[in-house]
Amino acid sequence: MGLPIPHSKLGMWLFLATEIMFFSAFIGAYIVLRAGSPGWPTDPSITHIHIWAGGLNTFVLILSSYFVVLALESMKADNFAKARRYLCLTLLLACVFLGIKAYEYSGKFEHDILPGHIPETPRMAIDKSMREMKQVVDNRTIALANIPLPEKLEPAKPDETIELSGVTDEKTEALAPPVEELRQKLQAELKAPDTSESRKKALVAYFALDNKYRELNTRALDESITLPEMNQELETLKKNPDYGAFLAPVHHLQPIIYGNLFASVYFLLTGFHALHVVIGMILFLIVLVQGRRLCDKWNDYVENIGLYWHFVDLVWIFLFPLIYII
Amino acid sequence: MSESQSHSYVKYSNIFFALCICTVLSIIFDVLDLKEKDVVGIKGFILLAFLVLAVACAKALFVMIYFMHLKFEGKWKYVLLSPTIVLAMGLTIAITPDIGIHYYTNESPQIDYLEQAQQAALENDSAKNAENNHVE
Numbered sequence: 001m002g003l004p005i006p007h008s009k010l011g012m013w014l015f016l017a018t019e020i021m022f023f024s025a026f027i028g029a030y031i032v033l034r035a036g037s038p039g040w041p042t043d044p045s046i047t048h049i050h051i052w053a054g055g056l057n058t059f060v061l062i063l064s065s066y067f068v069v070l071a072l073e074s075m076k077a078d079n080f081a082k083a084r085r086y087l088c089l090t091l092l093l094a095c096v097f098l099g100i101k102a103y104e105y106s107g108k109f110e111h112d113i114l115p116g117h118i119p120e121t122p123r124m125a126i127d128k129s130m131r132e133m134k135q136v137v138d139n140r141t142i143a144l145a146n147i148p149l150p151e152k153l154e155p156a157k158p159d160e161t162i163e164l165s166g167v168t169d170e171k172t173e174a175l176a177p178p179v180e181e182l183r184q185k186l187q188a189e190l191k192a193p194d195t196s197e198s199r200k201k202a203l204v205a206y207f208a209l210d211n212k213y214r215e216l217n218t219r220a221l222d223e224s225i226t227l228p229e230m231n232q233e234l235e236t237l238k239k240n241p242d243y244g245a246f247l248a249p250v251h252h253l254q255p256i257i258y259g260n261l262f263a264s265v266y267f268l269l270t271g272f273h274a275l276h277v278v279i280g281m282i283l284f285l286i287v288l289v290q291g292r293r294l295c296d297k298w299n300d301y302v303e304n305i306g307l308y309w310h311f312v313d314l315v316w317i318f319l320f321p322l323i324y325i326i
Numbered sequence: 327m328s329e330s331q332s333h334s335y336v337k338y339s340n341i342f343f344a345l346c347i348c349t350v351l352s353i354i355f356d357v358l359d360l361k362e363k364d365v366v367g368i369k370g371f372i373l374l375a376f377l378v379l380a381v382a383c384a385k386a387l388f389v390m391i392y393f394m395h396l397k398f399e400g401k402w403k404y405v406l407l408s409p410t411i412v413l414a415m416g417l418t419i420a421i422t423p424d425i426g427i428h429y430y431t432n433e434s435p436q437i438d439y440l441e442q443a444q445q446a447a448l449e450n451d452s453a454k455n456a457e458n459n460h461v462e
Contacts, residue, residue: 003402013403017410021417028418035426039440042361051356058349066342069393073338121439257436310393317385320349321378325356326371 012304016311023315026272027322030265034326039257042326046256048107049266054324057100058316064093065313068306075302080294083302090309091284094277101274108263112251115267118259122227125253126220129230130213132250137213138179140206140246145182183210205242212237227253269319276312283308341392348385352378 003010034040041047071086108114119125189195190203216233219225225233231253238244256262283305287298360374391397431437 004400005402013406017406020407020410021414024414025417028414029421032418032421032426035422036428036432037436038432039436051353055349055353059346062342062345062349065389065393066338069338120436124435255439257440307394310389313393314386314389317389318382321352321382325352325378326375 006300008300008304009307012307016307019311023272026265026269027318030269030322033261033265037258037261041256041259041262046254047262048104048111048113049324050104051324053100053104054320057097058320060093060097060100061313061316064090064097065310067093068309072299072302072306075296075299078296080292084288084291084294087284087288087302091281091288094281094284097277098274101270108266111254113256113259113263115260115264118263119253119255120257120259121255122253123223125227125255126225126230129234129250129253130217130220133213133216133234133247136246136249137210140209140243141179141182141186144186144202144206201242208240209237209243209246227255266323269323273312273315273319276315280305280309280312338392341388345385345388348381348388352381355381 044050067086067090071083071090074080074083074086112118117128119128186203186206190200190207195203216225216230220230234247234250234253238247238250287294287301287305290298355374355377360370360377363370365373396403
């Protein structure tokens with residue numbers, strides 16, 4: 001008695017049943033959150049989600065699924081060399097998939113589209129730019145004073161920068177390096193007669209940047225600057241030959257409504273899917289390292305990892321329209 | 327053996343091409359940019375969502391029936407898979423009334439900003455229209 005299938009296959013199908021619930025919980029939550037959030041970001045120029053990348057990845061996964069089927073057919077026909085070739089191709093396509101995914105992720109990191117990093121209103125965007133600029137000025141202070149850079153810096157006087165409720169990072173609050181003291185030292189150095197010309201030039205550039213930051217921060221504090229104005233100011237500062245290069249870490253201000261929720265869901269869904277791809281690659285490697293020892297004992301294994309791989313493809317088939325098109 | 331072998335090869339390649347065509351179809355729907363248009367009285371966004379999800383379901387069925395060999399499996403497949411589908415749909419349906427469909431108005435800075443932006447866009451549009459009329 002029992003089911004007319006191998007135990008391992010039944011195990012794989014039971015596992016896939018749990019996987020269906022695992023992914024549909026995420027996908028369902030995404031659909032519902034999406035429906036309940038008016039103004040969800042969809043503009044590709046804002047979200048940096050490109051349909052060509054998603055479409056290409058869909059094609060790559062479909063092709064790899066096709067190769068897995070052919071590999072299994074070759075195994076059943078006792079043509080193990082052919083099966084190995086198809087499994088190799090599948091592994092290669094999995095690498096291509098992850099490569100495209102990595103390219104997409106790097107774009108997100110570059111534009112700081114990360115959960116908890118995205119300003120959702122113009123006020124939050126201005127606040128973020130001031131924090132980033134403060135970080136640049138502080139780092140420059142420390143670099144000029146020649147002391148080792150601490151891991152993360154927080155404003156010396158918290159009341160100096162604008163703080164919105166919920167934006168403060170309490171963990172780093174306690175770490176207040178004596179940036180203000182260093183600044184005074186640098187000021188004294190600038191006035192000292194024995195300072196070299198090149199050093200003086202660097203110090204003058206630093207104080208120009210510092211003054212500009214203070215001016216912008218004051219305007220941000222009394223809310224007398226608008227978002228386009230701030231963007232304009234930052235663009236002009238970035239073009240400055242003396243200190244423009246230091247301002248590279250300050251992002252172009254782009255408030256995204258529900259951007260943080262969007263980024264969380266995006267990374268959760270695609271991240272877990274990518275993790276499944278990596279596990280699939282390990283499963284393929286296990287059979288590929290058998291080399292010429294591959295024999296019909298591995299038929300069930302190849303069938304089971306094939307089922308797993310098709311499931312990974314299946315999840316992407318739903319993620320592609322949900323994330324990239326709708 | 328060899329005959330059935332070649333037969334299944336042809337079949338699998340057909341499925342592969344069908345899947346590719348479906349993917350291209352989804353991309354065409356995206357390029358058509360249905361979101362902003364109303365087609366035969368249906369909101370473009372809903373039509374787009376319906377079309378691309380229908381295509382996704384068709385692709386999923388192709389993969390499950392042929393690539394995962396569910397067509398050739400016994401009746402156990404229904405026993406094993408139907409509870410998971412029910413639970414998966416159940417979760418989504420259960421959280422929809424509170425999070426997806428509100429009877430109340432959301433109060434958050436995002437919504438305020440959205441309203442301001444929409445207001446500004448409307449004013450901009452009407453100003454532009456007025457200008458155009460003036461020019462004419």
